[in-house]
Amino acid sequence: MNTAAEVMEAEALSDAAAESLWTKGLYKFRRDRVGLWAFAVVLLYVGVALGVWLGFWATGWADLAGEKWEPVSSAHWFGTNIIGQDIFDRAIYSTKTSFEIGLVVAVLATALGGILGAIAGFFSGSWLDELILWLMGVLDSIPFLLFVAAIAYTLQGNPYSMHIAMVVTFWITAGRLVRGEVIKLKEMEYVDAAHALGVPEYTIIFRHILPNTSHILLVQATITFVAAIKSEVILSFLGLGVKDGMSWGLMIAESSQEVLAGFFNNFLSASVLLFGLVMAFNLFSDALQDALDPRTVSD
Amino acid sequence: MAEPLLRVRDLAIEFDTQYGTVRAVDGVSFDVYPEETVGLVGESGCGKTVTGLSLLGLIPKPPGRIAAGSIEFGGRDLATASEEELRKIRGSEISMIFQEPMTALNPVFTIGNQMADVLARHKGLTNSQARTEAIEMLARVGIPSPARRVDEYPHQLSGGQRQRVMIAMALSCNPKLLIADEPTTALDVTTQAQVLEQINKLQEEFRMAVILITHDLGVVAETCQRAMVMYCGKVAEQAPIAELFAQPRHPYTAGLLSSIPRIREDRPEHLPIIAGRVPDLLHLPAGCRFAARCERALDRCQTEQPELGEQTASAACFNPVPL
Amino acid sequence: MELFSYSLRKLATGVPLVIGVTLVSFLLMVYFGPDKTFELVGKNPTQEQIDEVRAQLGYDQPMVVRYAGYLREIVTFDFGSSDSTGEPISSILARTVPISLAVALPGFVLGNVLGVLLGLLAAFYRGAWPDKLIMGSAAIGMSISFLIVIIGFQILLSSSSGLNLFPVRGWSMDSFGEYVSYVTVPTLATVFVALGYNTRFYRSVIVEETTRDHVRTARAFGVPSLQLYCKLILKNCLIPIITRIMFSIPFVVISGSLLIESYFGIPGIGKITYDAIITGDQPILKAVVALTAIMLVLVQLLTDIMYRWVDPRVSLK
Numbered sequence: 001m002n003t004a005a006e007v008m009e010a011e012a013l014s015d016a017a018a019e020s021l022w023t024k025g026l027y028k029f030r031r032d033r034v035g036l037w038a039f040a041v042v043l044l045y046v047g048v049a050l051g052v053w054l055g056f057w058a059t060g061w062a063d064l065a066g067e068k069w070e071p072v073s074s075a076h077w078f079g080t081n082i083i084g085q086d087i088f089d090r091a092i093y094s095t096k097t098s099f100e101i102g103l104v105v106a107v108l109a110t111a112l113g114g115i116l117g118a119i120a121g122f123f124s125g126s127w128l129d130e131l132i133l134w135l136m137g138v139l140d141s142i143p144f145l146l147f148v149a150a151i152a153y154t155l156q157g158n159p160y161s162m163h164i165a166m167v168v169t170f171w172i173t174a175g176r177l178v179r180g181e182v183i184k185l186k187e188m189e190y191v192d193a194a195h196a197l198g199v200p201e202y203t204i205i206f207r208h209i210l211p212n213t214s215h216i217l218l219v220q221a222t223i224t225f226v227a228a229i230k231s232e233v234i235l236s237f238l239g240l241g242v243k244d245g246m247s248w249g250l251m252i253a254e255s256s257q258e259v260l261a262g263f264f265n266n267f268l269s270a271s272v273l274l275f276g277l278v279m280a281f282n283l284f285s286d287a288l289q290d291a292l293d294p295r296t297v298s299d
Numbered sequence: 300m301a302e303p304l305l306r307v308r309d310l311a312i313e314f315d316t317q318y319g320t321v322r323a324v325d326g327v328s329f330d331v332y333p334e335e336t337v338g339l340v341g342e343s344g345c346g347k348t349v350t351g352l353s354l355l356g357l358i359p360k361p362p363g364r365i366a367a368g369s370i371e372f373g374g375r376d377l378a379t380a381s382e383e384e385l386r387k388i389r390g391s392e393i394s395m396i397f398q399e400p401m402t403a404l405n406p407v408f409t410i411g412n413q414m415a416d417v418l419a420r421h422k423g424l425t426n427s428q429a430r431t432e433a434i435e436m437l438a439r440v441g442i443p444s445p446a447r448r449v450d451e452y453p454h455q456l457s458g459g460q461r462q463r464v465m466i467a468m469a470l471s472c473n474p475k476l477l478i479a480d481e482p483t484t485a486l487d488v489t490t491q492a493q494v495l496e497q498i499n500k501l502q503e504e505f506r507m508a509v510i511l512i513t514h515d516l517g518v519v520a521e522t523c524q525r526a527m528v529m530y531c532g533k534v535a536e537q538a539p540i541a542e543l544f545a546q547p548r549h550p551y552t553a554g555l556l557s558s559i560p561r562i563r564e565d566r567p568e569h570l571p572i573i574a575g576r577v578p579d580l581l582h583l584p585a586g587c588r589f590a591a592r593c594e595r596a597l598d599r600c601q602t603e604q605p606e607l608g609e610q611t612a613s614a615a616c617f618n619p620v621p622l
Numbered sequence: 623m624e625l626f627s628y629s630l631r632k633l634a635t636g637v638p639l640v641i642g643v644t645l646v647s648f649l650l651m652v653y654f655g656p657d658k659t660f661e662l663v664g665k666n667p668t669q670e671q672i673d674e675v676r677a678q679l680g681y682d683q684p685m686v687v688r689y690a691g692y693l694r695e696i697v698t699f700d701f702g703s704s705d706s707t708g709e710p711i712s713s714i715l716a717r718t719v720p721i722s723l724a725v726a727l728p729g730f731v732l733g734n735v736l737g738v739l740l741g742l743l744a745a746f747y748r749g750a751w752p753d754k755l756i757m758g759s760a761a762i763g764m765s766i767s768f769l770i771v772i773i774g775f776q777i778l779l780s781s782s783s784g785l786n787l788f789p790v791r792g793w794s795m796d797s798f799g800e801y802v803s804y805v806t807v808p809t810l811a812t813v814f815v816a817l818g819y820n821t822r823f824y825r826s827v828i829v830e831e832t833t834r835d836h837v838r839t840a841r842a843f844g845v846p847s848l849q850l851y852c853k854l855i856l857k858n859c860l861i862p863i864i865t866r867i868m869f870s871i872p873f874v875v876i877s878g879s880l881l882i883e884s885y886f887g888i889p890g891i892g893k894i895t896y897d898a899i900i901t902g903d904q905p906i907l908k909a910v911v912a913l914t915a916i917m918l919v920l921v922q923l924l925t926d927i928m929y930r931w932v933d934p935r936v937s938l939k
Contacts, residue, residue: 028317138642141918143877146911149899150650233767234881238896252769259773260790262783271770279765286761357842361749390843397842402835407857407933417843452934468843 021215021292028291035287041280045095052096061089061246069263079265081251082258090246091269097247098229098277105166105228110221112167113174118210120175121182122201132179136172144169144231148240162241166228174220181213215292222285226278233274248274303330304475304508305354310368310378312346312353315361321580322366323349325532328607331476336502336509338519338526338540344577345529347512351478353378354510355395356385372476391421394469398481400462404453410437411449414468421472436467439504440497459490466497470505477502480512495522516559520544525611528552531577531588538612546622548614550593587617595620629923636919640696643915648692651907692908696916701909706901711909714894722879722890724795725805729812730874734867736813737820742851744821745828756821763818772811772885779807791887808882820866827862831855860932868925872917876910 029035052058062085070080078087120132139147148165155161185191186209194204235241236249237256248270255266312324324346331337339347352358353365354377370377373392377385389395397403405413414436415429424432430449437445440463453461462482469477479498483491499522502509511523519526520540527537528549536549547553554573575592578584584591590600595618607615667675673682680688695701701711744756766774778784788807794800831837832855840854879892887893891910898906929936 134638134642137639138646141639141643141872141915142647142911143873143880143895143914145877145880146647146895146899146907147650150647150907153902154650230767234769237769238881238884239900249769252773256773259777260781264777267773271767271774274770275766278767279762282761282765355842357838386844386846388844389841395842397835397839399835403839405836405840405854405858406935407860408854416845420844454935465839 025215025291029287032287032290034283035291038280038283038287041276042284045277045280046099048092049096049099052093058089058092058096060086061093065089069258069265072265078269081254081266082263087251087265087269090251091248091273093246094248094251094270095273095277097242097245098232098274101163101166101232101242101247102225102228104163105170106221106225108163108167109170109224109228110174110217113171113176113220114178114210114213114217116171117175117178118182118205118213121179122186122205122209124179124183129179132175136175139169140172145235145238145240148235152240159243162232162235166231170224170227174217174224177216177220178210178213181216182209185209185212219285219289219292222281222288226281226285229274229278229281301332304333304372305331306369306371307350307354308369308371310350310353310370311366312349312358312363313366314363318581323363323532323580324353327368327529327532327534329527329534329537331508331510333475333508334502334506335525336499336511336523338523339510339512339529340514340516340519340526341529342514342577346532347514347529348480350529351395351480351510351512354478355389355393356380356382357395387421390417390469390474391472392474393476393478394472394474395478395480396462396465396469396482399485400458400465401485403465404461406453409450409452410456410464414449414464414471417468418471432471433467436471437464440464440467440470440501441493442467458486459494462486462490462494463497466494466501470501470507473505474507476508476510478510478512481514482511483518484513484515491518498522516544516555528555531583532580533588534607534615535589536614536616537607542612546620548612548619548622549589549616550595550618550620551589552614553620587615625927629927632923632926633919636922640912640915640919641693643918644692644696644912645689647908647911648689651904652688652692692912695908696912701912702905704898704906705903706897711905714906715891715909715913718889718891718894719875721793721795721888722875722883722892724801725793725808725882725888725890726812726874726879728805729809729816730871732809733813733816733820737817738824738856738863740817740821741824741828742856744825745832746847746851748829748832753825757825760818760821763814764822765818766815768811768815768881771814772808772882775807775811775814776885779810791885793886793888804886804888808886808888812878812882823866824859824863827859828855831858834858857932861929864928864932865925868921868928869918871921872914875917876914 064084065086066076066080066084068080068082068084070076070084072079076086076088078091081087081090116132116135120129123129142150144165147169148162151165151168152158152161155164158164182205190208191204194208232241232247233249233252236247237253239253241247241249251266251270255264255270258264259267307330308328310324310327311322314321314323327346327350329337339350341347349358349363354370354372356377358364365378368378372388375384377388404410411430411433414433415424415426418424418429418432419426422429434445434449437448442448442460442463448456448460453464456464466482477498482498483494486494495518498509498511509522511519513519523540525537525539526543528535528543528551530551536543536547536552538548543552544556547556551573554571557571558573560570573592578588578591584601586599586601586603587593587596587605590596593600595616597618599617603617605615605617607613676682680691699712703710704714740756740760744753747753776790780786780788780790788803793804795804828851836858837850837855840850845854876891876895879890880896881892882888883890883892884896894906895910897903898910
């Protein structure tokens, strides 16, 4: 294997295999009813979040729009909270917050995991691999809530300390998966061919091998998205999360007192909306995995 | 002519795939007589393994099923028997051994444990009785120091030894029929010969019938008295061994035999092959499935499907190779 | 003897992990963390007083020395006293860890036992309605935030708007009856949340195993389904099952308990940790981090030993 033509042919074959993975995946996904519905729901949420971001609606979430604890009415679709703010607006606004956090964390964590995982896998067994594995072990072992708090301390209340803590914790699973896959992939012939041609190692890793893990990365990104949103709820509730703005976690935190007095609107609105997004995204993630992973034993 | 031990008639097996329902076996009929070794030969995908599995009802039920036909054995139709009835037969009256000895045994239980389980269930033996018999069986299949081996785990044995253990397990309850699915394919040549010899010897000792499923004509020649050649889900030809090799009737069989590399005086220019490919099970031709690749094909072959005769030597062909 | 030397070697490989975890935590919390000088010093401090306090806190020493001090604390298991209450940490730990275990244990055991059972059922009926029902419920369980479950259960079971069967918060183990009444709602919440994830995982492990050759062999020899799944298949799944259970222990006891204990007002290690985070009580946080790291190393060792016990192919080397 030492002509450029042979390398290109081997690459073309692997590209074709990858392409057929995506086209087969699309075909399978289109026949997955549950997955399609879930995707539709996710798109609905995306639309809502975009609308908030662009200022189309829910801009008055912080306004004192009504009386304390108003019930559901045409003026206030979900009623008002303890100081008279419109719950519906707040719940809708929180959608944007969730997407912000989810997307940022999912993209950065997956990218970080992909890069470090690929490097570790390619140089597996070497000191670099050991170092990255050690790093993964350490970061995995620190209790998450403690870690967020610690980062918050260190960064002296930087509003992005939560995001940073999440990215630094969530990249690990992606990293491990990619590392495992790269270890398998680097035994493939086109890698030998590229080596023999003198292609620099980093090019091999990032242009030839890593793209072949993209289906794993995509699925993992969706899982990370959900993890980020769910974590935000708990963090905001504990006061370690979102500081300015509104999020479902903050709404639930607010509502925990209200609930004991018998007023459930605030709690229910946030919970139901959160559940809707998480459930839809989980189902979407499942469908994606079934469609893309050639070996999953799903049903 | 004795009564057949096993009678398969018009067996059809289907699988549901994402591209549609596929008939892996389509109208297969054959008999197996007591104490004979019959070969079921064919290339990968011809349906021979599926046929073997269906005899014991081992086709995975969600995607697969027996769509038609009957499997008469011991006065019952196995094709319609309940799971309960089949379980009583598996390992006791009919046993099956498989291709991959390395993974066929449960890795976390000892050999003795696995063998004793079969013995206890089908012969009602106690643990110590079962253990003694297990050791005896291991000795009979030629495993050295069986008393020590019986407490070992599968990973402590070689591939050939594991296959012998499988054979020992399969024979421990004295079945009337042994189905061996490619028992030697995964082994090296020397071990292959040993295991085949073992099967032959035991077949005589235990006086059982054997269905030997394989793609290797050499193996068939060594061990079988009769053979059936399968192609694309149907039986193409059946004959006693000597006749099959000396005078193949079906063009496919003839093609297979002539493509075996042999040491000859007159070296041919090219190794003969059968041109073309096996038809896709989703897009089967109307007539004979071999017609597209057959040098002897007639017009009739494109539209009608030939049937196998009932004689001991017959081919499903409208234009068989002249004798 | 072989076991002992293996254990020592394994523990030794855990040292880099402990160092890593404690170093990262130390850097974040203590070295880069808030300057505590001004809390301890009175009003209008003189430079002298400031310097004195700084020396007391060790701020004038290089990082390595201060970190070494932390390591010494870990080895001697003497973390000093809480900044907020002054209680010695060892006594805090002795008091709170047993409570956390008592709270977490029932939910942990139930969550996993039920998870394996449901996973077995789902795998056995793979593709049929029991499987879909179990997996569907698991998907729903996974999608409800732990927080919402806790609050929800509290409303439903403990509050006056709901069934009012259990106390809203608090803790007492004075009698078994009291223990049950205080531990039930937290346990139900934990099981509800964990069950979804556990069942899915266990089902997939078991289903994967059913595709193996030895299962086909067992069927070919007439092994009945109950024995096939509960003995032959399950034993082969023990390695991933044990791995999952063991490695979740440190987190269940420490992180998982944080939310439950603070919400239900249960004085365990989780609540102490949460309070410490809010008040910035460093000695407690340092102790908790060290404890987690040590537990992880111990868990790794125990898990390896259990592998050997469960799978004859694994050797202690």
